[in-house]
Amino acid sequence: MAASVHHSTSMARLDIDDHNPDIFTIICFNDSFQLALDLTTIATLLRVCKQARPLLSSKVPRFHTWCQNAGLCNPDGQLRFALTPSDQIALSLHCEDQATADRSWLEDRAEQGNASASYFLARILQVDQESENDDELEGSAERQHIFRLLEKAANTSHPMAQFHLAGCYRNGLGVDPDHTKAIQLYRSLADRGVAQAQVALGGCFENGKGVDQDYDTAIEWYSKAADQGSEDGRLHILHLEAVCVFHGFGTTRDLEKAAGTFEQLADEGHSDSQFWIGDCYCYGGGVSTDYTKAFEWFRKSADQGNSYGQCGIGTCFFWGYGVAKDQPKAIEWFRKSAGQDNRYGQDWLGECYWLGRGVPKNVGTAVFWYRKAAEQGFQDSIDSLKYLGREL
Structure with a gap:
């Protein structure tokens, strides 16, 4: 393996003299290429890439400027959704006019089968849909379009397109729910070391979606992600351990201890824990009943797109817990939850x-x-x- 990588790297360095240097950078930042290597080799290649990235100095910033003009960035200048370096580089090679938010160049590249463009356009449309608060659950043409874009990119082995395609199958977005298909995609990516997929697969085992509920297997997958430095994986482990303490699964039941852990993790932004501590305050599980706090935690969970948090808000509006009773409003939140x-x-x-x-x-x-x-x-x-x- 080491000899092969050394040989390949040496050849790539020789090719820089004869070919467009962007090619070497793109290859090294390609997700599939990185997934085929061990972490030490990746670290070495990334150091090489860091030195090579100035070769794209005029292109990547131009692409970032377009993203800002298109309203795709947060106030701190970061993209509103993750985009890998390989995708940023591949897209930057085709983004010419950064002074406009026009997407025609991106749509053209997606139409021509460019995987990065198809994936990026799908994610943009998802952001648009979220901001428009689209509550159409069945047969949405826009969601079907997003699904087709992700499917097109996924068919070229684009890892993150496969990951989000699995989410479409899992939640029935643009396609009929198919938990078996979602599990297949998550497992394929998880086996290749994609931390987000490992967390998602752990979540399927935790909630019994597409597989038999199995907390031990869930923790195994969360641990694989945590071992790669995934903070999400670490939080999920602590959360699931608290769930076991709450129910007394394999340990002594202790509602107060579990609620304390939920609240700590909720403060760290873990959406599942935000829902759980909201539920504790709603029904007095380990804490004194406090409908106002329950609603606040459900809201924070729902704001992260958590379907359980959305259902929790619906429950509060339905019964008037911590908020004025409003059953039509409850329906809106139940629809959001059911839509996932x-x-x-x-x-x-x-x-x-x-x-x-x-x-x-x-x-x-x-x-x-x-x-x-x-x-x-x-x-x-x-x-x-x-x-x-x-x-x-």
Whole structure:
């Protein structure tokens, strides 16, 4: 391996004299290329790339300027979503007019099959959709377009496109939910060492989505990510350990200890823990009941796109916990949650349509949402369908 890498690196250095030096930089920053190497080799190559990056000094900043003009950056100048160095370099070679937010150059490159352009355009459209607060859950043309762009990039083995494509399958965004397909994609990436996929796969085992629920396997995958320095992996381990303490799984049950850990992790920005501590305050689990705090934590979780946090906010609006009772508003949040294939949000929508709470009564729509949750094995929805079957 070492000899082969040394030989390849030597050849690449020789090629710099004869070919466009951008090629060497792109290859070294390519995600698939890096995933095929051990960490020590990657570190060495990245040091080489750091020296090579000035070769692109006029191109990458030009691309960053375009991103700023297109409204894709936070106030600190960083992109609103992660983009790997290899993608930034590949895109910068085709971004000519940085003074405009026009996307035609990007759409043209995506149409020609450029994986980086397809992935980047898909992520831009996702950001647009989030800012427009699109609540269309079924058959959204925009979501289908995003799915097709990710699929096109994923078919060229673009790792992050595969990762986000798995999320589409997992949450039913632009495609029917397919947890088996999502697991396949996550596992393939996780086995190749992609930390985000390892965390996502751990989450599937933690929540029993597409696989049998297995906390031990979840922690194994979280640990693999944490071993690579993933802060998200570390937080998930601590969170799941707190869940076990909360329920008494394999340890002594201690609600106060669990709630304390949830709140600590919530303060660090972990969205699952923000939902859990909100739930603790909502129902008095290890802390005194405080609906105002419950709503605040649910909101912080939901602001990160957490479907459980969104469902929690819906519950607060439905019952008037920590906020004025507003059942139509609750429906909006249940829809957001259900739109990410969350079985609790789907069950809530089923109940609201069945009873006519916040929406006109519609048994057919109630059955639709109950079935969505029942297909995930959610017992409450299964029981509701049986009851409705007897009533009808």
